Amino acid sequence: MDKTEISTRPERKTQSWTQDPEGVRRNILEAARIEFVEHGLRGARVDEIAAKTATSKRMIYYYFGDKEGLYRAVLEAMYERIRSFERGLDLSALPPREAMAKLAGFTFDYHAENPDFVRMVMIENIHHARHLSSSAKIAELNLSIIGVIRDIYERGVAQRLFRPGLSPLDIHLTTSALSFYNVSNRATIRQVFDHDMGAPEVLARRRQTVVETILAMLRR
Amino acid sequence: MDKTEISTRPERKTQSWTQDPEGVRRNILEAARIEFVEHGLRGARVDEIAAKTATSKRMIYYYFGDKEGLYRAVLEAMYERIRSFERGLDLSALPPREAMAKLAGFTFDYHAENPDFVRMVMIENIHHARHLSSSAKIAELNLSIIGVIRDIYERGVAQRLFRPGLSPLDIHLTTSALSFYNVSNRATIRQVFDHDMGAPEVLARRRQTVVETILAMLRR
DNA sequence: GACCAAATGAACCATCTGGTACATTTCAAT
């Protein structure tokens, strides 16, 4: 079947393996995540992803269709992951200020601990979020965080702890921005200010400032 | 000199033009900016840049060496541009709170009005800011903004308007984050929350919240 | 144990893309 006879490989023309579709899928997804996060959609090389895999490039196309299909799969998997973490929070029992501080702290920590997620969101924004279109899961995820914030905020306003007039989205955007930026812009911040936002002490200090800022924003 | 005789072009084998090195340079830079901002470093196509140019691909390599050289040139030009705007501010005459509000407002507006700059910074961060290394101009630029903030902040602390204990960089990072995020993550915010941060009313409202948040952060 | 769809391997290809070779023209100094 080989068109060429000059192969230097041994006589073996066939090979054995065990089937494991789900394992192969996960394995590809993991390798792809690393590559896309590091090099972006266009910068990532399919051959390089395949090389990092326990299987072959053939399998990438078999399971994911094309490069963009693989990218979308990686993106979805990352968004699904964050949801599971968020569910672990139980804020409805805490008083408003404590609840908000805990939520802000969690958001800050999640971003700091998951730079891959942050980079993926950056990359997706560069591409105008065109791969994030028709995913019901994502809508659900984010509606839920808004709901959590609304609950805390309304309790806080009712107790005259928070100033009225803000929208839950305002609060979420502020929290996200202050959590996202340190990670997303870490490289330019280091170059420009010679200040490493990834250093533990720096990060801890920044965390406190961010939480305090959120609370200051809410104060009457 | 043509190796092929099947050209369908007219007999003309030579052509006339006027020399204009600086114009050509600027023209290339402008076309490159558009392409890099839209597609990123790897995504941008040199042929496409050349096509948007009044001249040829040959000139790109003549003036900028290679694709990365061109990218660096675009990046530097954008950083230089923001400096000229910043100089226009005169904040030393204003009282601390007003000065800080004006600075925050300016920062917010500059980001909102220059999404190209924001995208370029995003792209550079994706690449770990490796093209931003040895530029003295950039260091100077950013040192100056820190100096401006320090001046305002120290006056505010001396007048017991601001709480002590913050660093100028803290304040700058907060201002930047709140100005950057709306623009950098506009695409995902729209997809996820069905909320367009680019709409004028939305932007104006957000601007006010951001300025208020900065002031709240500083308040004793 | 025959059979078939799902799963996998290995080589191959068409095209895109950054970069270059070479000839030619402009412009300023002499």
Next chain:
DNA sequence: ATTGAAATGTACCAGATGGTTCATTTGGTC
């Protein structure tokens, strides 16, 4: 007018890269 360096046009290429073709194997089902 001459000349040489800077500037420009045209065609071309080598390698990288996304994607495909074709054959083969596995595992379950009857």
